Amino acid sequence: MLKFPIYLDHNATTPCDPRVVDAMIPYFTNNFGNAASRNHSFGWQAEEAVDYAREQVAKLIGADTKEIIFTSGATEADNLALKGVFEMYAGKGNHIITCNIEHRAVLDTCRHLEKEEAEITYLKVKANGLINLKELEEAIKPTTILVAIMYANNEIGTVMPIQEISVIAKKKGVLVFTDATQAVGKIPVDVNKDGIDLLAMTAHKMYGPKGIGALYVRRKNPRVKVTAQIDGGGHERGMRSGTLNVPGIVGFGKACELCMQEMGQDTKRLKALRDKLETALLKPEEAYLNGDKEHRLPHVSNISFKYVEGEGLMMGLNKEIAVSSGSACMSASLEPSYVLKALGLGDDLAHSSLRFSLGRFTTEEEIDYIIKKVTDTVKKLREMNPVNSDN
């Protein structure tokens, strides 16, 4: 039986896997200790749980446990990486290279740093949502301290060529930071194979709880340091103070373990469902896929429907289907998605886009229903729209 609304917005957040919740529960009640309490078993138990979770998290991205700094999520990890590197490496330079389709957590942090005398280069992406590697190479100069390019884009699901980006940066001795929030747990990410020095991730996009994430900070070849942005008791090797969120960390660890075990089968199943959805929705005329068709996440599809108003589309769908739209009608700003605009889309196509992001619990029955619902809604709106016929 279908349950409404159908959730197809997993890039915004995922439900907690019940196995994650089960793992967390004891750490709210019986095992409630502070992981920093050194004098009794409550503390030792909590510390042991954190150590174990740190291993689960580290393993998923091929890191060492000492390289994982727990944060409140990816926004904080992005802030710590950018501000922390900017402050720590001030003696080397003030130039950071990023791109124009990064998440707000990166872009707004870069804007903040500009007020503190940072020089930021925002690389423009190509029409397919990927950066031009030659432009990256040309942008690097002696004062460049960091290349910050996301692993996978949250809106269009495109996957950046991180290994190639890293080779270029490494050749010039520049550190590589990637916001891998949408990639970790969904596709293989390995900090060593990929040549990553800093990486941001969050639990709630991979079937873990909200309010917990991590920054990976490389310890060897090279040893990377970041200046703390939250001072206090010196937790997390001095890089992020504050009592550890033990239940959150335990859940994050469990979520990583499950992703590691199930990524292969989840990817295969979701890609088949995504392709079925996409093929059906692109079949009628004047529907366009946004972002590169090859280099992207297996569970995401972003489609623009010409001759349809974004607002009408959302109103027609959102009682039954939870998806995201590139339209600004639903948000406070008037501008449509800056990501879609960066690909060169006009306001009309940016407004009339839908992001479908599938997840671990998405069923084929749901996809079949969505195909019918979206197709019917688009058809109806086009029949109502007078501009449609004279073009």
Ligand SMILES: *Cc1c(COP(=O)(O)O)cnc(C)c1O
């Ligand atoms: C969701 C998301 C974030 C923010 O993560 P929080 O844990 O919610 O702070 C940052 N970057 C990307 C790419 C995201 O998708």
